[in-house]
Amino acid sequence: MKKLKIALTALTIFVSSSLFAQNNENSASGVERYAIFIGSNNGGKEHQRLLYAGTDAIAFKKTMSEIGGIPQTNGILLLDPTRSDLDDAMESVSSMINANKHKSKRSEFLFYYSGHSDESALLLGKSSYSYSELKAAITNVPSDVHVVILDSCYSGNFIRTKGGQKQKPFLVDDSAVVKGHAYLSSSSSQEFSQESDEIGSSFFTNAMLTGLRGAADSSGDKKVTLNELYSYAFSETLSKTENSTVGPQHPNYNITLVGSGDLVLSDISNSDSIVMLTPDLKGRLILRDKNGKLVSEINKLNDNPLYLALEKGEYGATLIGKGATLQGSFQLNSGKIYELSPNSLMPVAAAFHRLRGENPADKKSKDDEESSLADDIIGFHLDLSEEEVYVPVEFSLINNELSRGYNKRVVTSFSLGLLHSKVYKANGAMLAFGLNEADYMRGLQFSYFANRAAYVEGLQYTSIFNQAENLKGVQASGIFNVTKDMMGLQAAGIFDSAHDVEGLQAAGIFNVSHDLTGMQAAGIFNVAKKTRGFQAAGILNKADDFEGFQLAGIANYAGNFRGCQLSGVVNIAKDSPDGLVQIGVVNIAGEYNGVQLGLLNISKNGILEFGLSYTSNDNLRYTLNSGAKSLYTVLGASVARENAFGKWIDEEKDAFYIAGLGSRLCVDKFNFDVEWLANFVTAKKDDATIEKEKAEARAKGDDEDDVFEYKTHFFPSVRFSIGFTPLQHLQFFGGILFAIEYEKNAEAFEHTENKLKIDASDMKLYPEIDFGVRFSVN
Template sequence: MRVLVILLFALGPATSARAAEPSAVRRLALLVGVNDGGPERVKLRYADTDAKAFSQVLSELGGVLPQDRVLLTDVDRAGVLAGFDRLRHLAEGARATGARRVEVLLYYSGHSDDEGLLLKGQRLDYGELRRALEGLPADVRIAVLDSCASGAFARRKGGVARPAFLVDSGIQVKGHAILTSSSADEASQESDRLGGSFFTHHLVSGLRGAADVTHDGRVTLTEAYQFAFHETLARTERTQGGAQHPNYDIELAGTGDLVMTDLRATTAGLVLAEPLEGRLYVRDAVGTLVVEVQKLSGRATELGLAPGAYRARRELDGGVSEATFTLKEGVRTSLAPGDFLGVGHEATVMRGGGALTGASQERRMFPVNLSLVPGVSTNTLRAGRAPVENRFALGVVNGGTALGGGLALGLVGNVYDAEVVGAAMALGFNTAGREVSGVQLSLVTNVAGGAVSGAQASLGLNVANGDVDGVGQLALGANVARGALGGVQAALGANITTSDATGMQLSLGVNHANGTMRGVQLSVGVNSVATEARGIQGSVLLNRAPSLTGMQLGLINVGGDVTGMQLGLLNVAGVVHGMQLGLVNVSEEVHGAPVGLVTYEKKGQLHLEVFGSDVQLTNVALKFGGKFFYTTLLAGLGPDDRFERFSLGLGLGGHIPLGSRFWVDVDVASSQVLSTRKPFSGDTGNLLGQLRAMLGFQVMPRLAVFGGPTYNAWITWDEPRFAKLSTLSVRTHDINATTRVQHWPGFQLGVRL
């Protein structure tokens, strides 16, 4: 059971989004999707999917930058509270940078009861949730909760059922508004057809432009809610769970309205032409339903979508038609009635005495079938074209409606219109019109029209047009599962699943899961996940996951939010909770340890230092890295009057904050001392090693002073151009006739910008 709640907390003055300048408004978002409510709750399927869909529309059309989004899935109570802390830091940073207005948005999809959110068996009380929201330093606060029994949240405030509309709330607003997608004693529902909850699906469709009743290219909170309310009520009236009736409690005073999305923000767009009418379902290249809208004739409608390939399905007067199109950067693409081509309805079974069509007719049972080809067989002689089910089939090409709990041996192939239960073996191909429960074995191709529970093995290609459970798919060529994977895909070429994968993908080429990967991906080439990886990605070349919980091991690792470890030559991530270990590490923020030769953290350190030392009169250093670990690039010019020497070096160190203004940096640096007259020719036989400690004081945000001791060791071999580097007392040790070591304590003083 799921109920959606929208809360608009506007506890300070706010200006209209359409009146404010873009640079004056900063919008931040915390998005949480948790399928697991605890051992006593039915596990949801689409809570995390809903959170990602809401995150995507905010990113594309809602003005939320990637660095201003915190997306959390499969987290517990502590994880949500940690997300609030991250959102609070973002809001404080926005205030510090001079944003005139700060807006924060919370989205939660998962389980709850009449007392609070339920997260993996743990409870987050509504009171604590309200305090966390009110504690965010923002002008406008919007919260969307898609969870069980959330209607009680509105009822606790004394709310009563009212007509479904939302008052204007944008310019000078104080108070709050609580909106629920169903009453406290109703259940909200999620749909396999939609791949998400009814209310969230229609709310996202509305935000993409379906709710833009004024046709001004912007969707307000009022428009989005009203559209989602009416669509949800209409689409749930005849479902098993029953209709959902929204109610709310409003305590707002103000004028104006809050703009949620701007359709002009995307670089591409879809325009539904004026003559076009009917219910439209728009899916992206991988089949995800992104927009559903009832289009009326007489006025054009614009939808905000990202560039890419799409397919639109139209239902009108009992007929079904489809159109395919591609949205390009900077182009608004129009879709008209002439772009659609009619398609047939799927064969269905009508319950309650209706007629049966296609393969749904009652099958006749013949234990054995002998055939040359499907039309020349004992099945055809005895049953004509009627559906037949066999237990054993032997022939050059076996054919029939179904194989029920038996074995089919075909010299060339086996073709079944319905399901295969048992084993189908052929040198050429195996084709099942629907599910396979058992084994398909061939040298060339195995195709299942539905789900596979068992195994497909071939030298060429395995295709399952549904879920794959069991041993999985084994091929030298490629494995394709057009559904969820629960098992193993192993291939020399490629493994692809168009939905979630739980288990293992092994290949020499490419592994791709177009959903959440729970398990292991191992390849020589590329491992790719479209939404989230939970487990291990190991590749010689590239690992990619927008969200990772586990480990990436490869030459190049690319992740979004990473909880765990990236180990490779190049590691790239958004927010990291754990470790990056590599030659080059790049991230937005690290809560852990980035260890590498070159580490760049967007929210970490990036400083220019100018200092003098006993070794070099003038030195410049560039420090970059995380909050506690950094890399420094060094360059210096000698102290003598003729400036005959310079140095270039690299260092690794750690940063230790001491309160709000003081800090200590400790690092190890290595430099080469070169001649300004003939650099890199004959004087490269030396190496300067330094252990440095620097105590710093932050004078202002972009200015600090520092100083501290150093210990230096200069190793030379062959004949160096310089007798010594420091004017201080130096100890000298001759290792052999050509190698000498000089070491001494020194100092440095400088400023940091």
């Protein structure tokens, strides 16, 4: 520890604020950053192939791109490179820096390497790159600042050794001091560097990445400096390797920088999604992604909040604290800060292992009896603190009269209250006529009036009101349910509300959730800020962000939309470039690349146009096309020219109405359309038919005036057209339509005038040519 303090003191003296200025101030300070990230699993035939050097390099590049101020275009990633690949990368970075020098006041260069090395060189497969050559190549990069991070060496079986002949590496060679450089190494001159299958990374790089994402921020300013990062990486790497078979690993450094202040390596505030560890969260925190992969392992001991920059997604958290282990899960959303506190987690059962033989630890002192009794009855191990007392059965009239005398927090298996019962932890059941309250509840909470629990694993049931901070199970209420987090089911006759939901919400009137993964069902209304799953409502569905399926009797609304919207009347998607399908009478979307099926379809990048054309059968055609270019809806009518501004239906020439689907291919200012159409002709029946139907109505006792004198006939058609758009909202087009007659629809053509006919076996085709103009709204 004495050596570490001396090292950190020296580090503080030499580090300069001219390095890596804060990310969000880059444009003001005129700093441009560049980097080369190398991952080399292959160290040649004499060395065991590594597993995680490549993924470490990828992760380092991603982290520095997100919060380290290195744009993707300025970072070069090399996986298992050759000497020439590395030389080419150095030349490329140098060219970029020279080309952009006039755009910035200062340029900074980061070189990261993870892979094999020996006493004198990096091992790049069949070739090597000596430290002296590497030093010269880095020095020749024309940047104002050079930062070098080398993570090289690994060890055998579970922990592999990264090369190494136990000679002093150049990174900590005092003769290699270069002005304006910062060198960090993963181990000292006489040690190996190690990687682990358990964390899927090298210990040093894992500590560096965890530190860069916020764990190393000891000052609490949401920025990680070189001083902070080295201190954190040193402690974490040493603690993880001190009991390994290879031996402890001590990261080292050599820094000669000119300036004042400290080097900022990452800015947490630049992250799109952040987790805040609250001041009251203390202990060893383990974070894993939804696939169980370790993301971060942090030992938080102080009372300050800690901010971590993580990718959006689902995470599992385990907090190993003094006397208890807590677990839970949370959803980290884009643009949000999630507060992770002990209240977000639940106590977990300790694993029980039967011993073959006597365990000396079985000898319990008298002071252990109360805790042991709790373990046996509760069914999980949770050490009772000095502030807690275990009461097997808790009785309460108004305010826990029997246990109140202990002046401690009550842990119980069964609570029975008349008007009110309040306990700290319950593992079993809580019954009350009025109000049940528990911080931790496993089992059943039942009351006539209300239930309240910070954490629930089981069932809450009441006639009026349920409230839970975190719920894994079921909430059932006649009136109202509220949870901050939920995994399971909410059911209420009137109203459900949940901060996060993974499961099902069901209400007779109204559902609200901050984030939903499963399903919402309501008789009237559903609201979800983000939805991945299914919404169903009798009236309206609303989701700010949506990935699944919306079904409503009246309307669907989604701020962002991917999936399907199905409504009896209106679908609205505010921004939906990746949407799948909208089905309704009216569909409205922003940028939309999916399918819209309805009478009226509106989107920013779709088709919404009115058309008028004159046909070879002396008809005028009126059309409305709306929807996506890949598939749009056609509505329209065709009427004889002389009837266009008068009576559309007469005994001689009848109008027909059009509905169908079309698809368009656009090439510059030209478009090619094909449309599949259903045509409906409404014609007056002949006098004999009308009289016959009236006679039948009189015979049945019906009013003969109810007999409809017109009949609708159907025939299909297909249409091909070519359009030209000289102006943004104006299009000229021409096309040919083929009406199709077959045995069952022949009567329809008795009421249309066709000048051309093609006999084709059992059907007839009636070609019709038209020319016209379209007016586009988009």
